[in-house]
Every structure is written in structure tokens, then in C-alpha cells.
Amino acid sequence: MRLIAKFKSLQRDWVSWVPTLWLGIFFLIPFVVVLKISLSQATIAMPPYLPLFEWLEGILEIRLDFGNYLFLIDDPLYGSAYLESVRIALVSTIFTLVIGYPMAYVIATAKEPRRTLLLLLVILPFWTSFLLRVYAWIAILKTNGLLNGLLMALGLISEPLVVLQTDLAVYIGIAYTYLPFMVLPLYASLSKLDRTLLEASEDLGATPWISFVTVTLPLTIPGVIAGSLLVFVPAIGEFVIPALLGGNDTLMIGKVLWNEFFANRDWPIASAVAIIMLFVIVGPLMWLNRINSKIEEAQL
Amino acid sequence: MNRFLMLLLMVVAGSASAQGVVNIYNWSDYIAEDTIAKFEAQTGIKVNYDVFDTNELLEAKLLAGSSGYDVVVPTGNFLERQIQAGVFRQLDKSKLPNLANMDPDIMRIVEQHDPSNAHSVVYMWGTTGFAYNTKAIQERMPNAPVSSWAMVFDPDVVSRFADCGVAILESPTDILASAKHYLGLDPASESADDLKQAEDLLMGVRPHIRYFHPSQYINDLANGDICLAVGYSGDLLQSRDRAAEANNGVEIEYVIPEEGGVVWFDLMAIPADAPNAEAAHEFINFIMDAQISADITNYVFYANANAASTELVDSEVTSDPGIYPSDDVKAGLFAMKAFSPRYDRIMNRTWTRIKTGQ
CATH class of the missing domain: 3.40.190.10 (Periplasmic binding protein-like II)
Structure with missing residues (x-):
């Protein structure tokens, strides 16, 4: 009996080891490497930074350069790029939520064969390359593109709208690409919703709108938070969408990082930018996570 | 990927x-x-x-x-x-x-x-010059200085083309060197003062620039989505030929500016x-x-x-x-040397400021 119990606990341990190992290999080790480079100095060599540790006649010499971090504080460019990234991610997340919530609601309330079909349609775009889909938006939004062609043919506008290379194009791009990440957790949350609660609310005289605001919405907040996080977090570090759809004055941190790494060949500064970005993302993440667990506790 | x-x-x-x-x-x-x-x-x-x-x-x-x-x-x-x-x-x-x-x-x-x-x-x-859509430029400015860098660097001129789209090559070395050369400064100098003058010049025309990109202008110019682009000679000439092949009414002309420019x-x-x-x-x-x-x-x-x-x-x-190019034009061309890492950083920072205003 005891042996079996021990075996079972070993098995359990093994199961928890898999994600730990995964995190260790694919998150912790790269993180340490980046952290290490961020404390080095750029130079003209292969790779283009000075080693941190050096054996000099049997003495281990360690040189840590915190100047890279001070430099980031010194130049307002980095601070404003972080803020700009958070702002663009936030606006895009709100866009995605506003579009995604009604979609998820319709899917969750649809009857069976239709529901599966609708879910499939949400996931379907993933079968095409992400890059191709963003390129497709260039064709839609550009000056001589489909959108302007349509609007002008309908006589709604006389001059083409400049949408491409503006922040609006970035919001559209992010909202479009990340929509499934918003819809799926919302769908999960909405389909778990106990319909009898809505009936009760109706019996007590609530209009559909009041029922929605006081019953449905509060009960699906965990879905809203999960979906928003899945959109917000990757959107902060987004590089491809602002690079292809955004204007040159859309300065997100991904672009700044690219500049440091490629244009300046300054891997140490680029690494420092990445490390700070991690903290910019982890901050709001932990805050939202705390709200989420509080709600879940309250619901139990 | x-x-x-x-x-x-x-x-x-x-x-x-x-x-x-x-x-x-x-x-x-x-x-x-x-x-x-x-x-x-x-x-x-x-x-x-x-x-x-x-x-x-x-x-x-x-x-x-x-x-x-x-x-x-x-x-x-x-x-x-x-x-x-x-x-x-x-x-x-x-x-x-x-x-x-x-x-x-x-x-x-x-x-x-x-x-x-x-x-x-x-x-x-090749060279780094500019190309323009002849019809679009003609319509907006019949006496445009089409063989001079003024097309790009003079705000009074380039502002007239803002509505049909102006693109600049995403390459700080080429563009800042061309700007310095246009101002009569040494493109190879690492002087912060010279760089500031080039920055001021570009800032003056920045509001009229639609985008900075390493290659997108090839298609856009050929399709008529933009009407003036600074870029690499062969890229702009390919754009000219694509437009001719597409027979879409777009006619492109490439110019090595008379003031001279970057050869690479x-x-x-x-x-x-x-x-x-x-x-x-x-x-x-x-x-x-x-x-x-x-x-x-x-x-x-x-x-x-x-x-x-x-x-x-x-x-x-x-x-x-x-x-x-003819020997005359060749004489006005200059090749870029590699800059020091310190100057590269200042130059790229300047470039970001030009592009984003920050």
C-alpha cells in the first residue's frame, strides 16, 4: 500500500516536473543569457559584445556593466516607447473585446451543429500564414486598396482615406489577428453560464439589458480577463503588425529593440530593453491575475 | 519561422x-x-x-x-x-x-x-537617388526641379507632393549622407553639428513624408500609390519597368541628382x-x-x-x-566609409527622432 502511494506521488511529481522543465529550458535559460548580455558592453567582434567572465592568469575577472540600464533611463525615447506600446496594446485589446464579446455570445447561444461550425470559422484563419493575413490587410487598407475602392464606388467618400501607416491600421491588424484568443476564452466562460440564473432574473422583472449587465457580464469576467490578457500581453511586444501596417511615427518597443539590435549592433542595450519589457508586461499581468483569483474565490 | x-x-x-x-x-x-x-x-x-x-x-x-x-x-x-x-x-x-x-x-x-x-x-x-511619377509631379508642379535633391529636401517643393505620397529609403547612412551633401557638408564627417543640420533639414520635410521603408517603394511607385521615392537606383529602375509592363498609365523617371549622391x-x-x-x-x-x-x-x-x-x-x-552614369555625374558621386560605433549610435538615434519625432 505504501509503495503504491509512493509511486503515485512520484507520478504526480513527474507530471509537475514537465512544465517546470519546459519553463527552465525555454524561459529561464534564455532569460539568463539575455540578462548576461544586458550587463556586457558592445564591441566590434563576433559576437558583438565583450565577455562578462574572463580568466586572467588564474583569476576570474567579472565585469558587470549596469550602464546599459542607466542609459535607458537617461534617454526619454525608451520610456515613451514602453508607454506607447502599452497604450496601443490597451486600445487594441479594447477593440478586440468589443468585437469578440458579441461574437462569443452568439456562438455560445447557438444551437449545436451551427455552434461547432461557428467555432471552426473562428479558428479557420489560423490555417493561413499569419504574415500573409497581415499582408492582405495592406491590400485592403492602402490608398488604392479595396476599402477605399469600395467606399469611393459607393460615393461615401470622394478622396481616399489614409488608413495604412497609421495607428488605426495597427489596431485593426492586432484586433483581427488576436480575435480568436479573445473569443475562445469568452466562449468557454459564456457556455458555462447557468441559464437558469437568467430565467430567474427575467422572472424578477429585469429587462434583457439589466440581466446582461448584472448577471451575464459579472459571471464572465474571468473569461474577459483571460481573453484580454491573451491579447494584451503579446500585443505589447508586437513587431510585425506595426512594422507592416503602422506608420513610421508608431514607435513600439519591439521596433526600438530591433533598432538597438540591428541598426546599432548594440546587443547589450537591446538585451536591457528586453529585460525591462519583461517587467513592464509582468506588472499588469500579476495585477490582473490577482483580480481574477479574487473573483474566482468570491464565486466559490 | x-x-x-x-x-x-x-x-x-x-x-x-x-x-x-x-x-x-x-x-x-x-x-x-x-x-x-x-x-x-x-x-x-x-x-x-x-x-x-x-x-x-x-x-x-x-x-x-x-x-x-x-x-x-x-x-x-x-x-x-x-x-x-x-x-x-x-x-x-x-x-x-x-x-x-x-x-x-x-x-x-x-x-x-x-x-x-x-x-x-x-x-x-549603384547609386542612391530618387524617382518620380512624371504625370503626378507635372500636375502638381509643372516647373518642378526634377534633377535636384530639392525635390526631396526643399519643404516648399516636397510639400506639393505630400498628397500623392512621398517615400524615403529606410537607411540612415544613405539619407543623412545625402542630406549633408545637399547642405554642402562632408558626408563622411562624424561632427555632431553637421548631423544636427542634416536632422533639421529632414525635420523640415518630415511632415510631407508618408513612410520610410527599405523596399516597399518599388511596388508602390509602380502602382501609383506614391509619386516620389528616394531609394536604390536598380530598385527604382525596376519599379519604372514594372509600371511600363503593367501599362497602368504610370511613368517613372529615375534621377541621380545633379548635386551628386551616394554610390555604393x-x-x-x-x-x-x-x-x-x-x-x-x-x-x-x-x-x-x-x-x-x-x-x-x-x-x-x-x-x-x-x-x-x-x-x-x-x-x-x-x-x-x-x-x-556619365563621367561628369560619376565625379559627383561619393562612397560611404564605415562610421565608428559611437557615431552610428548618435546617427541612428537622430534617425529615430526624424522618423517618430521622439
């Missing part, structure tokens, strides 16, 4: 016999359609051909090491610094008999990047850790074949440095002053 491809490439390269494969990393739209096939047919060596569109991307891969590439084609001022970093191996000139075809004058000019041409051979060369050389070189150095030499030698060089020039509209090929190049190409 890209990394996965690279990995795949390396696995393929590793499993095939060392003689049988060569991995080429060249600029996009920069080779004739049949060059690779001809090389494969002649030598039996399989070519893995991959492309980039900025020097920075190439440089990052080279500096990281083990790029897996056998032949790469950086621009002179980038190559210069990469040689300092120890990226390239010296060429074995005994394996490059076609070196005899090369134009000694041009090979001498590029010695400023690569002393005694020890690591590199000129692939193609793209050079073939072999990374020190290239897995197939032998095949790489064969490839470079093959490109230096007079007929092959002529074919590429005819296709991409960049001049080569292959003296033996000139008579094989189409006369419409050799007579095009945008590709083979």
Missing part, C-alpha cells in the same frame, strides 16, 4: 556532401531568373538561395556566427566593419580566374572598404565559418563570368564591375545614365 528555415537549411547542408551544396544569402530582387539554374547545371552544385532586404539583418546573422551561409553580399561600408569583426575569410584568388574580367578602377575604389580586395569581389554597384558597392564575401567554402569560390567565380554578369545587369538594372561584360550588356542599359 526564419530560424526554423535556417535550421532546416543547416540540416540539409550538413547531410548533403560538402561539395554538393552552396548556401547563398543575397539581396531581394537582385539576380537574373536563370543564373542559379545555369550554375547548378554547369557545376552540379545545388544552390540554396535566400534573400534579405537590409544590411542590418545580414549583419546580425553574421555577427551571431554559424549563419550557415557560404556567400553573402553586404554593402561596402558594412563589409568594412564586418572584416574588422573577423566575419570573413580571405579569398583564395587562385580559385577565381575570372577576377581578370573585373574593372580595375572599381576594384581600386572598393579597396577603401577591403584593403587589397582580400575578402571580397564586387557583385553590383555590394560585395560578395565568404564567412569565416562557411560550411562549403570550396563551392562558394566556384559560385563567386561563376558570377564573374562576363556573360553571367551581363545577364544579371540586364535583368536587375544595376551596373556590374565586370569590364569584360560591358559589351554583352543591352545597349539600352549601358546607355541609361541612371545605371551607367
